[in-house]
Amino acid sequence: GPRSLNFTVDDVELDASAFLPQSGHDLVTGQPITYHAGTGTIAGLVDGQQYYVIRDTESLAFQLALTASEAFATQPIVLSSEPSGNFSFEITSVDGNVIYGTNHGLETGQALQYNAGDGPASLSLISGETYYAIRIDDTRFELAASRADALAKQPLTLTGQLNGNQYERVTTDTVVQLFNASLAKPVVDEQFDLLTIPNHHLIDGTHVIYRPAGTALGGLVDGGEYVVHVVDGDSIQLQSPINSQTVDLAAPTTFGNGRHALYVVHADLDIDRDVFLLADHGFDNGEIVTYYSDGQPAIGGLTDGADYEVIRLNGDEIQLSPMGQATAIDVTAGAEAYDLHRLVSQSGGEVAFTPELIAPGRDVSLVLFNADALPALDLANNTIRIDNHQYAEGEKVRYLQTDGSDIGGLQNGAEYTVHVV
Structure with a gap:
């Protein structure tokens, strides 16, 4: 859901x-x-x-x-x-008790309501029941029967399968404001040109497209493509894809612009689904195209110079079938990273694509970071900094932490009243 x-x-x-x-x-x-x-x-x-x-x-x-x-x-x-x-x-899949959902945005302890839609409930869940999220990362989470179980990392045992019912969904009306109590330095480190992004899940050599929230960081261009150099599991540098030089970063001069994004550049071929990801490809269903690997190793299942029929899924995705057949070809690995291949239609249309790239799994498609994040705790004044928090004076909030260590003076799961400074 x-x-x-x-x-x-x-x-x-x-x-x-x-x-x-x-x-x-x-x-x-x-x-x-x-x-x-x-x-x-x-x-x-x-x-x-x-x-x-x-x-x-x-x-x-x-x-x-x-x-x-x-x-x-x-x-x-x-x-x-x-x-x-x-x-x-959307939830994309389930593995044991772990639910996969791209950029789900859930946090541990967050209340969720499950609705089965127009069919039987999935995964042994009860339609209309409230559950609580156990966040694993940006794409994975588990469900718990109570907030206490969620905070204790005690997930429900899921059985059965996703039924794919119409209108099946999990909803939440809880707004979660995040802050990193352990952040001791700004996210953008100008001295070492580092971005501190906890658990980024990127791998060395990944190509990413940078999209700012508001003003772009100094040294980066909105829509620019960069290569990731992984320093450790929580920090990266960005390099030029042309000369491999590390980008000279400058910290933001304005604050409260929201999250910046790094979109992972995945290969134009999804082998697991046998789908070619070709933006605005322009091919029609049943159109005949010729595949060219141009002297490079061919995609498994395809032959350089051979003709195939297009199975049009949408304006950005196609599959290929043998001539005169309606079943998509089971494509496999074979192409080398960064080689450029082509599909040429009999009408003269041509699409170049890259079937293999260095990249993490497709479940890692987007990495978000708050570029102007500063240390959240001011112990001298007993204040917590949360940019654009939108809280009202006297509003009730519940404090949750997920790393096993409470902020001194606060209790995990306890409710508090907001005083807006």
């Missing part, structure tokens, strides 16, 4: 074709999300269809695009009605 971002009439601005959520979210440009209608479908959107986020750099507002390439080109869908509904973050 997906994590949902719910919205009402008041959250939709038709003139701008934008959503203006009242609570925080971790959506970033290019992120896939699925729309589910509430009291009625928004004209321009289809209930249950996947769209791609266009995030406003200065606020929580966002728009939707039909494809990832249109999202990065800021080409939004035009909206023309205002019912309520929600956007969900």
